[in-house]
Every structure is written in structure tokens, then in C-alpha cells.
Amino acid sequence: MKKISWLLIVIMILSITPSYGNEIPYTSANGQAAIVMETETGRVLFEKNSRERMPMASTTKIMTALLAIENVDSEKFVKVAPEAQGIEGSSIYLRANERVKMVDLLYGLMLRSGNDSATAIAIEVAGSVEKFAELMTLRAKELGANDTSFMNPHGLHHDDHYTTAYDLALITKEALKKPLFKKIVSTKFYVAESRDAEFKYFSNKNKILNTVEGGDGVKTGFTKKSGRCLVASATRGDMQLIAITLNDGDWFNTTHKLLDDSFELFMPHTVFEKGEVIGVAKLNEGKRDEVNALVDSKIVLPVREEEKDRIQTVIDMPENMEAPILKGQKLGKVSVYLEDQLLATSDLIAEEGIERLTMKDKLLRFLRIQ
CATH class of the missing domain: 3.40.710.10 (DD-peptidase/beta-lactamase superfamily)
Known part of the structure; x- marks a missing residue:
């Protein structure tokens, strides 16, 4: 099954410099x-x-x-x-x-x-x-x-x-x-x-x-x-x-x-809420052609105020999936980066169950098209 990665332009945070925490004075650490x-x-x-x-x-x-x-x-x-x-x-x-x-x-x-x-x-x-x-x-x-x-x-x-x-x-x-x-x-x-x-x-x-x-x-x-x-x-x-x-x-x-x-x-910045819809999975042989993909767990990152405009969010999910799909079934995952540093991941799950087409369903569809 072909897979794609979508780089969402939902960019909210920028990574800090490699020498983490220079903003906190070294005099704080004795x-x-x-x-x-x-x-x-x-x-x-x-x-x-x-x-x-x-x-x-x-x-x-x-x-x-x-x-x-x-x-x-x-x-x-x-x-x-x-x-x-x-x-x-x-x-x-x-x-x-x-x-x-x-x-x-x-x-x-x-x-x-x-x-x-x-x-x-x-x-x-x-x-x-x-x-x-x-x-x-x-x-x-x-x-x-x-x-x-x-x-x-x-x-x-x-x-x-x-x-x-x-x-x-x-x-x-x-x-x-x-x-x-x-x-x-x-x-x-x-x-x-x-x-x-x-x-x-x-x-x-x-x-x-x-x-x-x-x-x-x-x-x-x-x-x-x-x-x-x-x-x-x-x-x-x-x-x-x-x-x-x-x-x-x-x-x-x-x-x-x-x-x-x-x-x-630093402050806690919510990137995704649990249950938020952030993608759609296309379905083959399903009674519906697609199903919403939900974030399975809340993603919160510690960020500085000036970092809130450049987070990299990558969704990894098959381009097409075969029905049936169960409610809550894992469809893929979302990864959240600060520049090249992976900080959080969450499974993506199906919002609802989608049944597979029966022969009767296919026949009725065919007749409607004619």
C-alpha cells in the first residue's frame, strides 16, 4: 500500500539553539x-x-x-x-x-x-x-x-x-x-x-x-x-x-x-488536542469513501513565546486503505518536530467505523450509475 508523508504548514514553533537553554543564566547553576x-x-x-x-x-x-x-x-x-x-x-x-x-x-x-x-x-x-x-x-x-x-x-x-x-x-x-x-x-x-x-x-x-x-x-x-x-x-x-x-x-x-x-x-503550548481531526484517509471498497483521522493523544510542547510560529508537523498515513475500518483503528501517526528534533508523536485513529461494500451494495451502486 503506497504511503505518503504530508508536511503540514501548521508551523508554530522554532527549535532553540543546539546549546539548549542559553537564555537561563549559568549563574543559576552552581x-x-x-x-x-x-x-x-x-x-x-x-x-x-x-x-x-x-x-x-x-x-x-x-x-x-x-x-x-x-x-x-x-x-x-x-x-x-x-x-x-x-x-x-x-x-x-x-x-x-x-x-x-x-x-x-x-x-x-x-x-x-x-x-x-x-x-x-x-x-x-x-x-x-x-x-x-x-x-x-x-x-x-x-x-x-x-x-x-x-x-x-x-x-x-x-x-x-x-x-x-x-x-x-x-x-x-x-x-x-x-x-x-x-x-x-x-x-x-x-x-x-x-x-x-x-x-x-x-x-x-x-x-x-x-x-x-x-x-x-x-x-x-x-x-x-x-x-x-x-x-x-x-x-x-x-x-x-x-x-x-x-x-x-x-x-x-x-x-x-x-x-x-x-x-x-517556557510555556506549555498545545499543538493538537486529543480527538482533533487533522487528516482524511481514503478508503477502497468502503460504504463511505473516506474516514477522518483523529489525534489519539494531546500534544503539548514547552516553548518560548517567539517559538510559536515554526513547528514542523508530519503526518504519515497510507494514501489509500482497505475497508472495513473499525472505530478507533490506528490509521497512521503524526510526528511533531522542533526543526530536526523529534519531540512528540501520536497515533492517528479512525473517527468512526466504515463497513466494507457487499455484493448487493456494489450492484445497487452500479444500477444507480446507469
Whole structure:
């Protein structure tokens, strides 16, 4: 079936320069590396040394939580392995053979930064810390985080345990797609009902929740080798941004400023609404000759005001299709670019079902023509 690509002259946005985010002063980023990324499109709004490999301390636990959520029922009771008791650093004071719900381990991991919780999760998911670290690195590669290597689930220093600000943003972007993860990291206080009273109360250490407008997470981290590391996120209106700073003594002020500057400079711009008609598919042998193609998901891009006049929108759909067509059937896709950078795609689906002509229908058509 022949296919065509239509370049719609619905051009609304222009890409920013390759050195993303020059409009945000570098004085906003006091750390060794930093990045601001929008969560839906992955568009980088600002970066500083974002591809430099660095230790990331307890921000490691973002990946630990992601793998736990993807692989274990959050309501499952986990028997704490003896190896998880007494891990150095931050702790929720797990005891060997204690039975704790996975969801409570996750809150202990992200709110209290429990290294023992990270270890218990790793052993539950993969059978050992070593195998879990391999899974972490593999999952990172699947997300495009190719400059990341995990050696443990908690972030205690190891020379071969590292990431980049860019990779960490990709991992966080994926984790924020999980409703449970979003709920956990935005929670200020939590009671772990499956634990004894003495160790069931967790308070969130992340000041972003209280100091930044729309602040909704994500994770702090610190070791002597890594310095202070912070992954922060905030949502305002239809746009959520991730701001990361690594090895930064002024970590909260840095991410606060980066988020405020980014929200001031960039705005969510709706390119297509869900259900919007943007094309027509021609049909062969159908009771109707064509069917409208609808955008299956809303497309919103983070843009500056001056970028709203040059977006490149490409529709890829067969020139002709064979009936029958079901309502909601995929007909093609639409891709949205900022110059040569692909930022968003959506399936195109049929607005209605179109039946195939029967022999009787063809005969009646023939008789009407005569």
C-alpha cells in the first residue's frame, strides 16, 4: 500500500539553539553539572556539563524504586533478608526476617532514603544486590541512559557507580510516569502500617515540596565523594519540569532558581488536542469513501513565546486503505518536530467505523450509475 508523508504548514514553533537553554543564566547553576528537562517530551531546556559522568549518591534510589514498582506488587509482604540489616548510612532500621509491605519499603526508600530498604528491595526483586545492580544498568540502557553504571541500589560510593545529569533526567522522566512513584515522592509524611510503631513514621527530607511553587519531588543525595545532589521536579499548569544539580553545595537554591527561570521562559503550548481531526484517509471498497483521522493523544510542547510560529508537523498515513475500518483503528501517526528534533508523536485513529461494500451494495451502486 503506497504511503505518503504530508508536511503540514501548521508551523508554530522554532527549535532553540543546539546549546539548549542559553537564555537561563549559568549563574543559576552552581553545581558541577545541571539540567532542566520537560517530562512529556524530554526537551532539554537548560544544561551544564550534563553528559559528564559523576557519582550520584542516593539519587540512585530513583532507579531502585522504578524497578521495584515495575516488578513487584506494592502490597506484597517482603521478608527482609539478613544482608539488608545494618547497612551503613541512612536507615529505616529494618530487622532480619521482618515482614514489610513493598509499598512501605518504597516510602522508606524515597522519604527516609533508607539504604537498608534499598538492599531489601534489591534482594526481593533480583535475589542479590549484584544481580539487581545489573538490572539497574540494563534498564538505564533501555531508557537511553548510556553513560550510567550501577553497582548497588542505594548510592554508597563505588568507583564504577556513576551517571550523568542527562541520564538521571531520563531515568526520572520514566519513573514519573508511574502513578505510585509520583505519589510517593510528593508525600511529605507517611505512616508505614506494616511496621512496628517505633519505626513506622517517615518524613520527607526534600525541601522542594515546601519551598517551590508546584514542587512535587523527587530525591536528595549526598556522599563525601559525590557532594550534594538533588533531583527536583515541579508542575505548573500543563507542564512538569525536572531540574537536577550534581555536586552542588547550594543544591536547593540552584534547583529552585532553575525551575522558576524555566517556567518563566517556557510555556506549555498545545499543538493538537486529543480527538482533533487533522487528516482524511481514503478508503477502497468502503460504504463511505473516506474516514477522518483523529489525534489519539494531546500534544503539548514547552516553548518560548517567539517559538510559536515554526513547528514542523508530519503526518504519515497510507494514501489509500482497505475497508472495513473499525472505530478507533490506528490509521497512521503524526510526528511533531522542533526543526530536526523529534519531540512528540501520536497515533492517528479512525473517527468512526466504515463497513466494507457487499455484493448487493456494489450492484445497487452500479444500477444507480446507469
